[in-house]
Amino acid sequence: MTITEPHRPGSDTWSDARLLYALEEVVETELNRHLAVAKEWMPHEYVPWSDGRNFDGIMGGEAWAPEQSKVTEIGRIALVVNLLTEDNLPSYHHEIASLFGRDGAWGTWVHRWTAEEGRHGIVMRDYLLTSRAVDPVELERFRMVHMSEGFESDNRHSMLHSVAYVAFQELATRVSHRNTGHQSGDPVCDRMLARIATDENLHMVFYRNLLAAALQLAPDLTMQAIRDVVVQFRMPGHGMPGFERAAARMAIGGIYNLRIHHDDVLQPVLRHLKVLEVSGLNPDGLQAQEELGLFMGGLNGQATKFDERKAALEARRAARAS
Numbered sequence: 001m002t003i004t005e006p007h008r009p010g011s012d013t014w015s016d017a018r019l020l021y022a023l024e025e026v027v028e029t030e031l032n033r034h035l036a037v038a039k040e041w042m043p044h045e046y047v048p049w050s051d052g053r054n055f056d057g058i059m060g061g062e063a064w065a066p067e068q069s070k071v072t073e074i075g076r077i078a079l080v081v082n083l084l085t086e087d088n089l090p091s092y093h094h095e096i097a098s099l100f101g102r103d104g105a106w107g108t109w110v111h112r113w114t115a116e117e118g119r120h121g122i123v124m125r126d127y128l129l130t131s132r133a134v135d136p137v138e139l140e141r142f143r144m145v146h147m148s149e150g151f152e153s154d155n156r157h158s159m160l161h162s163v164a165y166v167a168f169q170e171l172a173t174r175v176s177h178r179n180t181g182h183q184s185g186d187p188v189c190d191r192m193l194a195r196i197a198t199d200e201n202l203h204m205v206f207y208r209n210l211l212a213a214a215l216q217l218a219p220d221l222t223m224q225a226i227r228d229v230v231v232q233f234r235m236p237g238h239g240m241p242g243f244e245r246a247a248a249r250m251a252i253g254g255i256y257n258l259r260i261h262h263d264d265v266l267q268p269v270l271r272h273l274k275v276l277e278v279s280g281l282n283p284d285g286l287q288a289q290e291e292l293g294l295f296m297g298g299l300n301g302q303a304t305k306f307d308e309r310k311a312a313l314e315a316r317r318a319a320r321a322s
């Protein structure tokens with residue numbers, strides 16, 4: 001990577017290439033920190049293999065039936081959404097490899113991250129099939145549809161948008177896996193998803209620290225990228241078969257909803273980075289910061305309305321049940 005123009009930190013003369021170059025040292029530091037804290041784990045240890053048996057078809061075993069599943073209905077819905085999200089890894093790899101590059105510390109991180117993410121799909125699929133938690137035929141058909149669509153981020157062609165997106169998205173994934181485990185009704189599932197959630201948390205820390213460095217280096221552009229990403233945020237699963245309905249169920253079921261998105265995903269990252277307190281911004285950066293603050297206030301209001309609707313629905317259900 002060569003730098004041909006002089007760069008003026010704080011100005012909007014930053015190109016992606018220059019930012020990548022300027023942040024490479026941070027990536028190297030964060031990569032080494034990550035490698036020192038990430039513990040090796042074996043996906044096969046989390047799978048109840050002795051519960052497994054042959055399926056119908058070539059092996060002539062027993063076909064899947066819903067009553068074989070030990071997992072709650074909301075757990076089944078969320079597990080499929082979360083696995084399909086992990087399954088789309090080739091598309092995510094393509095996105096970040098295109099934006100971050102495959103050279104130096106950036107490349108080492110991109111490949112290491114991809115290898116770690118690969119474990120998540122492996123262990124979840126092995127668990128789901130061995131325990132007969134979900135319909136394997138539907139799962140495979142959904143995977144084909146979802147992966148055939150590919151994934152394209154909403155903010156293409158800016159590495160700062162990408163870094164901001166993944167900082168929030170890794171935390172969103174962590175929270176979604178953790179809540180799915182808690183609501184699955186199966187301690188084996190809960191333990192497996194807790195292990196994945198630990199990985200997602202380390203990924204979030206990596207990207208969050210990188211975003212902190214970007215805020216120092218190019219505060220105005222980074223502020224604008226954070227605003228764009230927060231305002232337009234969508235989970236990577238959008239576009240999978242039946243996503244809207246599944247997302248609505250997961251919202252009511254307390255796995256992922258506006259309140260969780262605001263309190264457990266957006267706020268922790270924004271607060272940690274003190275995004276709304278950054279000073280010395282240029283007019284564009286300042287405008288982005290103000291819009292971000294307004295958006296967060298509005299989102300909190302929407303989340304409160306959602307909480308009220310959820311509480312009313314739960315009260316009606318409880319009344320019907322008694």
Ligand SMILES: [Fe+2]
Pocket residue numbers: 086117120173200
């Ligand atoms: Fe993952």
Ligand SMILES: [Fe+2]
Pocket residue numbers: 117170173199200203
């Ligand atoms: Fe991750």
